[in-house]
Amino acid sequence: MTEDRRASERGQRKGPAHLDRTGRGHRRRGARRPADSRLAIAPLARMATAVVLGCQIAAVLLVGTYARRGPRLWGVPFFYWYSLLWLLIGAVGMAGCVWLLSRAEATRSGASGDDGRRA
Amino acid sequence: MSAPAAAGAPTGGFHGAQFAVFAVLLAAVAVLGFVATRWRRAGPGALASLDDWGLAGRGFGGFVAWFLVGGDIFTAYTFVAVPGAMYAAGAVSGWYAVAYTTLVWPVVFVLMPRLWTLSHRHGYVTPADLVRGRYGSRSLALAVAVTGIVATMPYIALQLVGMQAVLEVMGVGTDRGNALVRDLPVIIAFGVLAVCTYTAGLRAPALIAFAKDLLIYLVVAVAIIVIPHRVGGFGAVFDAAEGKFDAANTAATAAGRHPTAVFIPGPKDFLAYGTLALGSAMALFMYPHAITGVLATRSREVIRRNTAVLPLYTLLLAFLALLGYVAIAAGVHTTNPRLAIPLLFDQEFPAWFAGVAFAAIAVGALVPAAIMSIAAANLFTRTVYVGHLRPAATAAEEAKVSKIASLLVKAGALVFVLGLDTQNSINLQLLGGVWILQTFPAVALGLWRPRLHRRALLGGWLVGMVYGTLMAYEQHSPLAHHFGGSLATVPGLGRAGYIAVTAFALNLVIAIVGSVALWLAGVPNGPDATAGPDATAGPDTTAGPDTTASPDLPAPRTGQPAPAAGPTSSPPTSSPPTSSS
Numbered sequence: 001m002t003e004d005r006r007a008s009e010r011g012q013r014k015g016p017a018h019l020d021r022t023g024r025g026h027r028r029r030g031a032r033r034p035a036d037s038r039l040a041i042a043p044l045a046r047m048a049t050a051v052v053l054g055c056q057i058a059a060v061l062l063v064g065t066y067a068r069r070g071p072r073l074w075g076v077p078f079f080y081w082y083s084l085l086w087l088l089i090g091a092v093g094m095a096g097c098v099w100l101l102s103r104a105e106a107t108r109s110g111a112s113g114d115d116g117r118r119a
Numbered sequence: 120m121s122a123p124a125a126a127g128a129p130t131g132g133f134h135g136a137q138f139a140v141f142a143v144l145l146a147a148v149a150v151l152g153f154v155a156t157r158w159r160r161a162g163p164g165a166l167a168s169l170d171d172w173g174l175a176g177r178g179f180g181g182f183v184a185w186f187l188v189g190g191d192i193f194t195a196y197t198f199v200a201v202p203g204a205m206y207a208a209g210a211v212s213g214w215y216a217v218a219y220t221t222l223v224w225p226v227v228f229v230l231m232p233r234l235w236t237l238s239h240r241h242g243y244v245t246p247a248d249l250v251r252g253r254y255g256s257r258s259l260a261l262a263v264a265v266t267g268i269v270a271t272m273p274y275i276a277l278q279l280v281g282m283q284a285v286l287e288v289m290g291v292g293t294d295r296g297n298a299l300v301r302d303l304p305v306i307i308a309f310g311v312l313a314v315c316t317y318t319a320g321l322r323a324p325a326l327i328a329f330a331k332d333l334l335i336y337l338v339v340a341v342a343i344i345v346i347p348h349r350v351g352g353f354g355a356v357f358d359a360a361e362g363k364f365d366a367a368n369t370a371a372t373a374a375g376r377h378p379t380a381v382f383i384p385g386p387k388d389f390l391a392y393g394t395l396a397l398g399s400a401m402a403l404f405m406y407p408h409a410i411t412g413v414l415a416t417r418s419r420e421v422i423r424r425n426t427a428v429l430p431l432y433t434l435l436l437a438f439l440a441l442l443g444y445v446a447i448a449a450g451v452h453t454t455n456p457r458l459a460i461p462l463l464f465d466q467e468f469p470a471w472f473a474g475v476a477f478a479a480i481a482v483g484a485l486v487p488a489a490i491m492s493i494a495a496a497n498l499f500t501r502t503v504y505v506g507h508l509r510p511a512a513t514a515a516e517e518a519k520v521s522k523i524a525s526l527l528v529k530a531g532a533l534v535f536v537l538g539l540d541t542q543n544s545i546n547l548q549l550l551g552g553v554w555i556l557q558t559f560p561a562v563a564l565g566l567w568r569p570r571l572h573r574r575a576l577l578g579g580w581l582v583g584m585v586y587g588t589l590m591a592y593e594q595h596s597p598l599a600h601h602f603g604g605s606l607a608t609v610p611g612l613g614r615a616g617y618i619a620v621t622a623f624a625l626n627l628v629i630a631i632v633g634s635v636a637l638w639l640a641g642v643p644n645g646p647d648a649t650a651g652p653d654a655t656a657g658p659d660t661t662a663g664p665d666t667t668a669s670p671d672l673p674a675p676r677t678g679q680p681a682p683a684a685g686p687t688s689s690p691p692t693s694s695p696p697t698s699s700s
Contacts, residue, residue: 053225060218061397063389075354079383080214084437087221087430094228095427102420 045104049097056090133290134465140474141289141481145308148330148482152315152323168514179415183325185425187490188412189432190328192220192403193335195281195484196274197436203456205443209364209381211388213440215395220433222400228426230404232419233566239414241648245494246410246562247502253565255645256573257506262580263558264502267407268528270555271495274406275532278484278491279305280457285477288461308485313529316489317522321415324489331486334479336435338464342445342476343438346467350448356441359448387614391606394617402552402619405559407494408487488529496524550602553591553619557583560623560630573645575633583626590618 059065066082073081179187197216205213234249243249246267251260286304315323347356361382368378384392403409416422439460446463453462464476500521505512512520561576594604609616637644 049228053228057222057225060221061393063384063392064386067384067389069383072354072357075352075357077357077383079210080357080441083214083217083221084434087217087433087437090221090224091427091430094224094430097228098423098427101423 042104045100048100052093052097056086056093059086134470136470137474137477138289138291140471141478144475144478145481148327149311149315151327151330152319168518179325179417184416184421185428186328186332187325187415188425189429190324190331190486191409191412191490193432193436193483194278194487195480196277197439198480198483199281199284199457199460200277201436201440202443202460205440206446206459207456208379209360210384211381211392213443215392217433217437217440218396219399220436222396223403224426224430226400227404228423230563230566231413231422234410235413235416235419235422237566244414245407245498245501246405246558247498250561250565251506252648254570254573255648259561259573259577260502260506262577263561264498266554266558267498268495270551271407271491272528272531273551275488275491275529278488279532282308282481282484284457285461285480288458288465289477308481309529312485312489313526316492316525321411321493324486327482328486331482334475335483338476338479339435339438342442346445346449350445356444356448360444363447390609390612390614390616394620398556398617398620398623399552401559402556405555405562407498408491411490411494492525492528495528496521499524550591550605553587553605553622554584556619556623557587557626560627570644570647571630572634572637575630575637578633579626579630582629583622586625587618587622
């Protein structure tokens, strides 16, 4: 197909990243370890992620567990504030998953791969 | 603050000061759209390829991507249709949007990093590109592309409806006698948008998204703090909503009609609420425009990190939805739900701030509409034009075709506005959801092994599309004979559920059973262009010396020896089986 052309066009472009704060240009050197050293942590991190995300989805979909009026919180019925509570739990949970996964991947890609995550 | 020209306009209900602020802000945004041509631009040769025009060079970091992806979701739809549905019918029609935008983030967390990886490696611009490469099937890619384009149009139309609502409340274009005069402001705004998009590509909505979100956050913060306080706090707001719905349901039952308002879902509503939430969540990131936002980011990590911060948009959506109840408590009366929020702002805010709020809604319509038209245009170009009409098209030609197609898509959206019941505007989005969800098996399940069979996928898609469209066509509301709702009785369960999910279930069963049957029969599946040692688990963050920091590396060729072949880098919940079908 036209992949070569596209790839070369991408190659020419070096975008200024002046507007990006979060994706700072930390270099991650690809010092890779043999496969066995990374297999230990990653599956655990991924299983934990699956559990966290699964819980959030299940909690929201089990409508019967929270379709109630009370107790109210600042005048807001249970049904409404409980939905929002799971939004919060989900966001915190996903932040945790991002941290876990990137740690697992950093471990697997060798010691020097870690610096980009911490800064 | 009011410009004399605007204040002196003839129409009786015309709100001059509001419109002046509104017009000034919109003009400023238009200028921003044209400035975008120069933003983050590589050089004179830029904008001449689809990667650059349609994905802004694939270089957005977390900050820009947050606004851009958020801009896809936080549309005029959320500002007008969701609170409107809350105002009219409560939880099942309105609040489900909060549940669905809660569920969408786990879905994004799982699917999108993998989609980004495959697309980045092989230069895919659209989901149909991915399907084409993954299954080697031009017809399946065409099905996905056409579905994407068709499903996007009602979504763009929904943005138009949102703009019409604020204009109507400002007293602009209330002249019902003349269709051209009535819709002229919308046509002008969309014309300007079309030109911006044409020249600047994805950079235009990305840059405008900043302005839009600043306006929206400001308006929502003020609205949610000030207005409920005035009407007696949230307790009073919910009591007023419950009182209104009880009265409405009693009246409906007395008149022999089906009660539709729901304050807290009852047991018979659980399925509807759950399927609406789940189906919409799964559908949202199958939309080409959502995928465009994701593919424009510079790294997989940007996407993942963003899923932890993007729920902030859902929180704002929740506040907006609650404004529908606030409108009830504040005594807003309208038979047209989509006017509830503009009328609330008109009633509660000083004129100049109402103008700001209306500008926020209008800009909130323009940004997603631009992204959507770009995404649909990319689909057309890559799959229909290059895939079927002119396989030898150059990069410059692709970009040019896409630019023109983006104009046509916007025109197509007008057809939906004129042709369907816009009163019940939330249905436009739900109808698009019915269609786009049918691409889920091909696109989302295509990210991992084992692959389903391309013919089974095509069959499932066809059945899902036909069933979903027929069921949606049969639904009637007091306002519309057809396409009047998105819920239908689920066969075998006897309860109402979201049509999209029922159709999706059919689709999935056919795809899986068909795949097994075809595999047993020995019918060969299509070639997998992404196959190779690294196909199941491309550890992209470690693939090159510097992938995270530099997105501009040429995509590694297929079949290149995999640097590391662990399963670790594919998203978490599904550990891919190592066998391929």
